[in-house]
Amino acid sequence: MNTHSANIQLEIRKFVAPEYIFGIDSRFLVGQYCQKLGGQKVLLATDNGILNTPWLVEIEEKLKEADIEYVIFSDISPNPRDYEVMQGAQVYTQNKCNMILALGGGSVMDCAKGIGIVATNQAHIKEFEGVDKITRPMPPLVCIPTTGGTSADVSQFAIINNYEEKYKMAIISKATVPDVALIDPFILTSMDEYLTACTGMDALSHAFEAFVSNASSAFTDLYALEAIRLIDKNLLLSVLEPDNIQARGKVMLASLYAGLAFSNASLGCIHSMAHSLGGYLDLPHGECNAILLPHVVNYNFNAAHEKYDLISETLQIPGIGINSQANKKALMNYLFQMNKKLGIDKTLQQKGVTFDLISLLANKAIKDPCNATNPVPPEKEDLEVIYKEAL
Numbered sequence: 001m002n003t004h005s006a007n008i009q010l011e012i013r014k015f016v017a018p019e020y021i022f023g024i025d026s027r028f029l030v031g032q033y034c035q036k037l038g039g040q041k042v043l044l045a046t047d048n049g050i051l052n053t054p055w056l057v058e059i060e061e062k063l064k065e066a067d068i069e070y071v072i073f074s075d076i077s078p079n080p081r082d083y084e085v086m087q088g089a090q091v092y093t094q095n096k097c098n099m100i101l102a103l104g105g106g107s108v109m110d111c112a113k114g115i116g117i118v119a120t121n122q123a124h125i126k127e128f129e130g131v132d133k134i135t136r137p138m139p140p141l142v143c144i145p146t147t148g149g150t151s152a153d154v155s156q157f158a159i160i161n162n163y164e165e166k167y168k169m170a171i172i173s174k175a176t177v178p179d180v181a182l183i184d185p186f187i188l189t190s191m192d193e194y195l196t197a198c199t200g201m202d203a204l205s206h207a208f209e210a211f212v213s214n215a216s217s218a219f220t221d222l223y224a225l226e227a228i229r230l231i232d233k234n235l236l237l238s239v240l241e242p243d244n245i246q247a248r249g250k251v252m253l254a255s256l257y258a259g260l261a262f263s264n265a266s267l268g269c270i271h272s273m274a275h276s277l278g279g280y281l282d283l284p285h286g287e288c289n290a291i292l293l294p295h296v297v298n299y300n301f302n303a304a305h306e307k308y309d310l311i312s313e314t315l316q317i318p319g320i321g322i323n324s325q326a327n328k329k330a331l332m333n334y335l336f337q338m339n340k341k342l343g344i345d346k347t348l349q350q351k352g353v354t355f356d357l358i359s360l361l362a363n364k365a366i367k368d369p370c371n372a373t374n375p376v377p378p379e380k381e382d383l384e385v386i387y388k389e390a391l
């Protein structure tokens with residue numbers, strides 16, 4: 001298919017993005033950005049893993065240089081829990097904070113967004129699940145991502161684990177877009193191989209889902225395809241050569257592009273199913289996406305085959321032609337191989353999913369708002385079939 005002759009989306013679309021600063025040492029701008037936003041007392045949200053890294057010490061120094069007081073809140077789990085958000089909001093209020101700084105991966109940034117929402121809206125975080133449920137803007141929020149994939153630093157999404165009911169709540173609203181993202185690829189050099197692989201596959205899933213989303217646009221397509229191209233060329237390289245700063249930078253850029261794409265075009269079944277899976281079994285988000293991605297391509301392919309073929313062209317997958325089934329197989333095979341090379345080689349069964357859990361997982365996944373923009377509107381039974389195929 002010739003990309004120049006393809007029709008573009010001409011329905012009304014909008015694009016929302018925060019101010020973002022990309023580049024080596026951009027993290028050191030934290031003091032001046034907190035000052036610009038009127039920060040007097042900052043809630044510094046992070047996690048216990050980052051507490052012992054040089055990143056935190058550097059950020060604390062920059063805040064001190066800028067005469068900004070801060071209080072650290074680090075009780076944040078991977079897959080952040082609703083009660084952690086509520087505790088963080090309490091710390092924010094008790095310490096009379098007036099802005100939030102998040103230093104961490106997706107979990108920390110999502111939890112920081114949740115804390116901000118609760119701090120100004122004075123209700124339990126569960127009240128904000130769904131699309132556009134937030135009435136009052138949250139306090140100023142600056143994000144410094146420490147992983148390359150989640151893009152919570154630029155997105156309109158916050159994902160919080162409903163701990164009692166064991167599923168992840170998707171909170172989608174323009175009110176969750178941070179004010180500033182300081183995106184510094186140097187921080188990625190401290191990620192281990194598996195985290196690099198999983199977070200990179202999260203970014204690839206964002207790009208895939210945004211590109212085939214029924215809310216995609218000419219501008220989200222631009223970012224999504226370039227994200228796919230960059231991840232294809234650089235993700236494995238940054239796993240094999242952790243100190244290769246060019247590869248790290250390109251994965252970080254891909255994550256940013258995929259984030260801008262999905263924040264505005266939304267997602268699909270990979271994420272609705274990964275939210276259910278990750279919430280129930282407390283599994284890493286990127287790993288769930290990586291396992292589900294080829295199977296969701298299989299399910300969606302006929303409804304969006306022209307777009308999937310454009311992805312295959314971008315990936316330079318050989319032999320893409322008029323045989324749609326062969327094209328689908330070739331793209332799925334590329335994804336299976338990619339996972340294998342990255343060391344993501346477990347099936348859902350090996351991750352603890354049993355046959356009798358599937359109905360429950362599909363029940364939770366079908367309620368997730370990400371399904372709304374999947375190219376095929378799924379039924380619960382469809383999601384069950386996809387889970388079974390990934391077992």
Ligand SMILES: [Fe+2]
Pocket residue numbers: 150202206271285289
């Ligand atoms: Fe994601």
